[in-house]
Amino acid sequence: MKSIQKAAYILGLITLVSCNKNAYRNSEISGKRIPVDQQIKEDTAITNFIQPYKKHINATLDSILAFNPTSLSKTDGILNTAIGNLMADIVMEQASPVFKNRTGEDINMVLLNHGGIRSTLNKGNITARSAYALMPFENEIVVAELKGSRIQEMLRYLEDAGTPHPVSGIKIQVDNNYKLTMAKIDGREIDSNRNYFVATSDYLQQGGDNMNFFKNPVTLYNLDYKLRNAIIDYFEKVDTLDAKIDDRYIMID
Known part of the structure; x- marks a missing residue:
């Protein structure tokens, strides 16, 4: 008998809820900005916990990898810059043996984007932190196999951009x-x-900076190699950087 009463009670609740046609809506939503600044007291327990990790990370990032004899900035050239040439050449040098081992093919050229250079390289010692400042993104190096007609599209893009x-x-x-x-x-x-075979970043290959000529390539190869890691690997193997403006992309009077 009790089970029947319980069932009837539950059925009554269901009926009551189903008969309620009222639509409920939020009448007001409010919020406030909570600044993260010095007014927030430090949690000593958290600070002490992360301190060993912070010390280790800073030691790794600040370890000297190479020497840069002159300051490099992406604003130093009209159609090619020393820092841009350095980055493109690094991708060519570091990615080529990986691609060759996997496919038996050679990378023909590299194209990166001017806006992707996020920092200068100051004169003096170069560290892993320098590489993170130069390339803070998690972009991967990819190689897109493009038809010659797509290369022509690329050249028209560079014409219109007028950018190094x-x-x-x-x-x-x-x-x-x-x-x-x-x-x-x-x-x-x-x-x-x-x-x-054109090496670039996965961001650009997906149409970043309107580089749509990279989309739908004949074949796309992901090298599982971050652009930043390629830069760090290059810094580790050279003693002194040799970057300069040259004649790879120039204006002829």
């Missing part, structure tokens, strides 16, 4: 109006019937 996007493995000349007068990869004119 870092390149390596390609030589480009433009006139005073930034119109292309010459472009060569591996010392040869671009062949529309040939495919080229």
Whole structure:
């Protein structure tokens, strides 16, 4: 009998709820900004807990990897900069053996973006922290196999941009109006019937900075190699950086 009464009670509740047609809405939502500043008292227990890890991380980031004989900034050139050339050449040097081992193919060129250079490299000792400042993002190096026609799209993009996007493995000349007068990869004119292997970042390959010519490549290879890690690896193996503005992307009068 008790079970029947219990069932009837539950049924009554269900009926009551189902018959309630009222729609409930929030009448007001309020919030306030809580600043994270010196007014918030330090939690000594947390500070003491993280201190050993903080000390270890700082020691790693501040370890000297190489020496830079001159300050480098992305504003130092018109169509190519020493720091941009350095970054593109690093990708070429560090990614090429990885790609070769996996595919048997060679990387033909590198294209990065000017906006992706997030810091200067000051004169003096270079550390892992310098690399994190230069490339704070988690971008991976990828290699896109592109048809020659897509390379032509890339060149038109660079014409319109008129910006020193870092390149390596390609030589480009433009006139005073930034119109292309010459472009060569591996010392040869671009062949529309040939495919080229172009190393870049996963961000750009997905259309970042409107580089849509990277989308839907013939084949896409992810090297599982962060751009920042490639920079650190390069810094570790050289004693002194050698970065300069050259003739890889220039304007001809």
